[in-house]
Amino acid sequence: MFGGLAKSIFGSSNDRYVKSLNPLIAKIASFEPTLQVLDDAGLAAQTVKFREQLANGANLDDLLPEAFATVREAARRVLGQRHYDVQMIGGIVLHRGEIAEMRTGEGKTLVATLATYLNALPGKGVHVVTVNDYLASRDAAWMAQVYGFLGLTTGTIIPNLTDEQRRAAYAADITYGTNNEFGFDYLRDNMKYDRGSMVQRPFNFAIVDEVDSILIDEARTPLIISGPTDDKSDLYLKVDAVVKQFEPENYEKDEKQKSIILTEDGTERAERMLEAAGLLQGENLYDFENTQVVHHLNQALRANMMFKADTDYIVKDGKVIIIDEFTGRMMDGRRWSDGLHQAVEAKEGVEIEPENQTMASITFQNYFRMYPKIGGMTGTAATEAAEFYDIYKINVVSIPTNVPVQRVDEEDEFYKDTQDKFRAIAKKIREHAEKGQPVLVGTVSIEKSEMLSEFLTEEGVDHKVLNARYHEMEAHIVAQAGRKSAVTIATNMAGRGTDIQLGGNLEFRMNDEHPEFDPGTPEYEAIAERVRAEIVAEKAAVLANGGLFVLGTERHESRRIDNQLRGRSGRQGDPGLSRFYLSLDDDLLRIFGPDTLFARMMRSNMEDGEAIGSKWLTKAIETAQKKVEARNYDIRKQVVEYDDVMNDQRKVIYEQRADIMDADAEAVNDMVSDMRAETVNVVVSDSCPPNSYPEQWDVEGMRTKLSELLAFEPPLDEWLKEEAIDPEIVEHRVQEAADAAIAEKSAQLDPETWTQVEKSILLQNLDHHWKEHLATLDALRQVVHLRAYAQKTPINEYKQEAFSLFQRMLDTIREDVTRTVSHANFQFQAAPSLPDLPDFITTHFDPFTGEDNSADIDGGSRGYVTTTLPPLQIVRPEAAEIGEDPAEWEGRVSRNAPCPCGSGQKYKHCHGQVAAMG
Incomplete structure (x- = not known):
């Protein structure tokens, strides 16, 4: 009651904040008469003047009033549209890294030009993020007239551009594009082997249009780049054989959720059988060494006990084809994820096709949090203000309408x-x-x-x-x-x-x-x-x-x-x-x-x-909506909590990759030498425990390990005859011998080539083990919730095990780099070229429809998108490969490929839709 009374007298905190901007609005207006008398060349010269002021120590806040007035005058001359005062308020809010909630029709596209222009002046780039390609292209072409008039360049990121076209677009002062394109370009850049082939610049400032849609709705699902994995057919078959021996009392199943868990007796039986099959490491099924095995065991259980032939799928021409549970139609070309499809293939005894493995992924929450400053605009954000602040540390400011609202909202x-x-x-x-x-x-x-x-x-x-x-x-x-x-x-x-x-x-x-x-x-x-x-x-x-x-x-x-x-x-x-x-x-x-x-x-x-x-019923509905919103927020928050763990590790790996690509010959050599020295230290320490005598050392084990890692056998027997021998002396001598062997090897090549060899070995090992680590974390996330039965918090368990797995991965990378460099033989003099990226698929599923809206092209019937995308054009598969008759295209053209008819739409939205209906 008293809160409402105070608000009616003093206004809400939002009203007071908006009111506090009035002096700044008046200052912007004061520049208008001066700018109106300038000719076009004089107005355009304002940009040069502002940049000189920045170079002399001014900051963007100092320039804001005159810069905003300049954009207002440029828009009036070029577009015939003059910014209202409320639009100026919106521009200030965006510049301050906040969300401007403005009603539909208030001109948010024009509002963005104010903060975009001001923040583009330092030349570090501004990204304007939209919800679809049409709006990105439309807004860029529309507002580029204003930016171009003032001497700034504009680029647009849309699907199917080449790396050169993308690099040019990102090099522009202002870049328009979709959230998917920006995110996938970031992931692709961090899979490349050469700094010069990366397309993005360091992040500076982003303005997100329809910020609620992008940062909340679409943030339910991550962006994923995936590629084919190694063949694990033998593992699927062995696990399937184990599962087929289970009795009904070994598991509990939930038909509604299509989930299944082992009972206590079932877990003990599984451990015995997996150990007999040579698949279990240690004694406990749920040790993290067995994370992958547990994942495949769970999927094999679901495949055998929950999924029924001719109901959930059919076997046709040696392939498992999913049946749509709603329509009863075959969904040829679609596959279950996370190894479930392979588990069903093992169950039915058909050929097991390799699953696609995550090569890189990121949530929108963690992608956009990398920008030092981010602003957003939408017509509806106040109901999610708490989430915007909790996740992104962004405030929501409601901007009043230019003219009072006259709409009547009926019960x-x-x-x-x-x-x-x-x-x-x-x-x-x-x-x-x-x-x-x-x-x-x-x-x-x-x-x-x-x-x-x-x-x-x-x-x-x-x-x-x-x-x-x-x-x-x-x-x-x-x-x-x-x-x-x-x-x-x-x-x-x-x-x-x-x-x-x-x-x-x-x-x-x-x-x-x-x-x-x-x-x-x-x-x-x-x-x-x-x-x-x-x-x-x-x-x-x-x-x-x-x-x-x-x-x-x-x-x-x-x-x-x-x-x-x-x-x-x-x-x-x-x-x-x-x-x-x-x-x-x-x-x-x-x-x-x-x-x-x-x-x-x-x-x-x-x-x-x-x-x-009645008002009572309307109020009851609103209460229900608030409960659902709170539940959805908890789900998104949990996604972020798990991804935050991976995000910390992702940053370390991507920074390490960047350091390797930027490093000179000396730095790369130091990196490899340090890895070699640490590897030798670990081997000697493991074989020669502290405070032990030489007779107690595991000499044979040390000899075998050093031979495997360094490609030579040190004369350990001779060294042990010396009276004063100790582990430090052994380590020093092994290190010296290893350094000498590498120096002799590197002398075969010119220094530039040797540096390229070391860089290539470092990057390929880093990428290989990071990819395997991602797969392990995916599997761990699927099963870690079971720890709740042991009164443990799943997220804490996930953090601890993810950290242990990451440490183990770094140790493995160190050993593999040492082994590869030591065993390498060369029969060439020319510098080796860095390897091309493997083929991959980009996916981002719409959280509402389940449609993949990643807007990629995926290489026709192969189902993979190549690393160098073709220029913007309609790509038609060769008729010789697929035939001229659209009836023959089903199953031969990927759902996300351009339709062979040349319409420019994806196949699934064109003739693929017709085929599915038929």
């Missing part, structure tokens, strides 16, 4: 079931469309969109249906959703980044209706004048009818997604209306459970087609 309406609800929705849409009001309908899935479309067809309502797959086509439809009587059905993810303008959008109408005319030509301008007049008249009619009506077919699990949909209406002070329709069949309402008092009351007391609405 939710509740119906007994989906059929009643959709009939009511269809009738309501027809009413509003008939009176000339445009209607935007938000659904939570494509299936619900299609169902509603059928109801609207029965009502005789003309409408358009779109989803979030084809971003450019989606933008065209959404841009015209504000026309008179237009009815547009969209999934809640659709249409982001494109404003709905009442009466229609001139640019999109001209593109759609008169594509034959180019902008700027007399013919184009003559038609545009007529279309512009039609839009003005149509907008007046729509405003008179109440503006845009936004109708939600059910509540989303997140209030933020609902607010995004509502925010489509009431743009820039326009009138508008919004309402949500719900039923007991909705996913969110099932949180209450079918046997609750609420559900029984509604089912027993409501007639078919009857609706109720």
Whole structure:
């Protein structure tokens, strides 16, 4: 009560913060008259002036008022758009590394130019991150006019660029691109063997558009680069043979979750059988030496006890093909991950294909936390403000609208079931469309969109249906959703980044209706004048009818997604209306459970087609949403906690790789020498324990180990005859002999070639063992939750074992480098070329649809993307390889490859979609 009273008197902390920026806004405005009298060349010269001031010790905050005023004037001259004061506030918030929450239609794309320009002045690069390739290309081309006018360069990162094109784009002052492209380029760079072939510069500043979508929604799943592993067929077969001998009392299974765990007796039996098969190290199944074996054991259990032939999969032509549990169709080309598909292949006795192993991965949380400064903008962030601060240490600032909001948000309406609800929705849409009001309908899935479309067809309502797959086509439809009587059905993810303008959008109408005319030509301008007049008249009619009506077919699990949909209406002070329709069949309402008092009351007391609405029910829904949001946050937080462990190790490895690539001959030689010296120290220390006599030393073991590692046998027997011999003397002599042998070997090559050889050995060993380490950590993460049964905290157990595994990996790298350098023989004089990267696949699964939205090309039917991507063009597989008939392409063209028809879309979204339906 008192908090509300204080807020009404003094304003919220957000209001006070925004108000505190007013003096800075006034200072920006004070530069406007001076800049307006400058000619174009004089205005562009401001950039040179600012850079000189920076060189003389000024900081960006000192330059902010005049720099922002400069961008405002440049935008007015080039785009015909002058930044409002609230947009200036948004620019200041972005520059300070905070999130600007601005309503839809407030011009966030233009706001970004302010902070982008200012932070690009030092020449260290600014990244503007968008949610899809269409928006990256559109915004870059649109805003590059302003940047170019002021003398800054702009680059765009989109799929299918060559490394040279990417390097040039990153070298620009400002670089636009998607979160996936930026993240994958970082991972690819840290797999390369030459600093000169890397494309990115050190991180400086990023502005993330639709920051809630990228840093929260898409952050549920990591970016992964994977490649084929070594053949482990023998291991799968041995584990499968063990599992086939289990009795039902050896395990407990959960049919609903498709999970299975061993009982105590089952664990003991598994340990005996695995030991007999030579697969168990030590005595305990859950020692971390056996992490990989436990992982394969669990997958073999699932394959044999949970997955049934002709239900979950079929065996056809010697291959295991997954059956879609919802449609019953074969999903040729799709494979279960984490070795499950290989376990089923071992079960069925068919050829086991190697699984894809993670070669590099990173979560968006840890990728974006590498930027020294990051700002974001979106229409909806306040509900996730706590998460933004906890994970990214970014504050959310709500920016007031330029014109007060006039939209009316009505109470939710509740119906007994989906059929009643959709009939009511269809009738309501027809009413509003008939009176000339445009209607935007938000659904939570494509299936619900299609169902509603059928109801609207029965009502005789003309409408358009779109989803979030084809971003450019989606933008065209959404841009015209504000026309008179237009009815547009969209999934809640659709249409982001494109404003709905009442009466229609001139640019999109001209593109759609008169594509034959180019902008700027007399013919184009003559038609545009007529279309512009039609839009003005149509907008007046729509405003008179109440503006845009936004109708939600059910509540989303997140209030933020609902607010995004509502925010489509009431743009820039326009009138508008919004309402949500719900039923007991909705996913969110099932949180209450079918046997609750609420559900029984509604089912027993409501007639078919009857609706109720009350503030109490709306409040109950909001409470349910908050619970789901909290649960989803906990899930994301857990993902980050586990990835933080790997992230610390990732930084060490990537920094080590960079040091090796940058090192000169002396530094590389010192690195290899230090590894050799440490290896010798460990071998001698293990064989000659402290405070022991020479007779007690393991001389034979030391001789064997040193011979294996150093490629020569030291005269240990002669040294032991000496009276004063001790471990330090042995170590010193072995080290001297090893150094001499390496010096003799290196003398065969010129110094530059020898340095290249050592670099290559270091990098290849580092990469090989890091890849194996990632696989082990993946397997460990799958099983570490079992430690909870022993009253241990899984995350703490994971941290401890991951650290031990990392130490062991570093020891193994040291030994392998020493062994490889010592055993190397050379029959050449020319410098060896550094190896090419292996083929790999990039994946980032959409957390909502399960679709892979990594936007890569994956090498046609081979299923791998090569390291040097082709230039931007449509790539068609040779007809000789796949045939001309689209019916023959299924199974021969990868789902993520460009469709052979030449449409430019992925095969799975073009003819692959047709094949799947057939």
